[in-house]
Amino acid sequence: MPNITITIKKFAYDHRTDMENLIMALSQAGDQVRSFSEAKSFAANVSAKVYNEQNGEYWLKYYNGTEEKDAQGINVSLGGSMAYNLADAANMFGLGKDGIDRYKIVYNTFGDILVKMYPELVPSYPVYSKVVDKSFLTSVVSNHPELLEGAAIKQEYVTEITREVSSKSYEIQFETGSAQIRSVSYPVLEEILKSAVVAEGLKLGVYGHTDNVGKDDANIKLSEERAAAVKNYLQSEGLSSERVEARGYGATKPVADNSTIEGRAKNRRVQIVLGN
Known part of the structure; x- marks a missing residue:
């Protein structure tokens, strides 16, 4: 999943360099986790300590994805995740080659659903451009093309729909x-x-x-x-x-x-x- 920073606008703009450095560090960390098993194991151990649950092996197993039997004895797939790099973040926010702002489409789609289903509780929702500021990511993508060398996650599709x-x-x-x-x-x-x-x-x-x-x-x-x-x-x-x-x-x-x-x-x- 992408790394989303939730912060106060004034703080972010007052510390723009720090914010962009954070994006760069997370992007490089994503490449490291995806390229080296040692980095992935290290991240799993950090997760165990941060959430104070189980151990690194547990987190690594479900990060990689596993198959287990449920109460009825049926095999089910559990877990499975992927650390994002800068190319993935660019693709998520419409700065990639295809130009599709996936985050915006999902945000507006589910915002519209909530307004339709709960008009009294959610009569409206904030405009996307007021909630998401892509200027920090845009700056990193423009000024650090070397960080885009890591391959983006590629979705594999079946040759023909059978289900x-x-x-x-x-x-x-x-x-x-x-x-x-x-x-x-x-x-x-x-x-x-x-x-x-x-x-x-x-x-x-x-x-x-x-x-x-x-x-x-x-x-x-x-x-x-x-x-x-x-x-x-x-x-x-x-x-x-x-x-x-x-x-x-x-x-x-x-x-x-x-x-x-x-x-x-x-x-x-x-x-x-x-x-x-």
């Missing part, structure tokens, strides 16, 4: 008979992008569907092209190519009656699946 975790159909408007996305659908695509960022550990499936009007071959081709258009958009916004798979099914998987106008409208859809 569906969630699925939702979106009404994305295209130009008639083409895969050209209409501008009115960009807010919908942004919603899809945010969902993908929040669930970053899962592969994203983009599946195009049509109604049964026209020839089957043409419908399948059009649905494939429209799914590919959505995938291309998501890639242009920062998602990696191996993260997204696109397929077109034409009219082979209707969700409504194609004999009615309303039914055909429901069948003309782009289905977004998150899975592994």
Whole structure:
């Protein structure tokens, strides 16, 4: 996880050099823990002392991740963590190559959920830019490129989704008979992008569907092209190519009656699946 410093704004600005040095030290420590088993063991022993619980071996086991049986005898995965370096921190806050501010998207997504679920208790929440100051991290990234040499954490994705975790159909408007996305659908695509960022550990499936009007071959081709258009958009916004798979099914998987106008409208859809 990233190292987040919670502090008073005046103190941080009065001690900017100290704050940036702290970021540098934590970044170098992350590289050390990830590169040397001795550094990882040292960090585990420190955790045991800080939290006054168990010993270094205990913390190291769950830091690395382990598999144990639960009360029902089922194998479950426990623990598993990773120390962040400067490249990881840059990626988390939108300063990496893909430009995606993951922290901002997660912050706003869950802030909106809380406001919707508990409007009386949480009628609003602070604007992201008022809560998170990236100027310290930006300065370190700009002035110390040598600290970016450590490889960032790379998420591995399955080649093909075989287990569906969630699925939702979106009404994305295209130009008639083409895969050209209409501008009115960009807010919908942004919603899809945010969902993908929040669930970053899962592969994203983009599946195009049509109604049964026209020839089957043409419908399948059009649905494939429209799914590919959505995938291309998501890639242009920062998602990696191996993260997204696109397929077109034409009219082979209707969700409504194609004999009615309303039914055909429901069948003309782009289905977004998150899975592994």
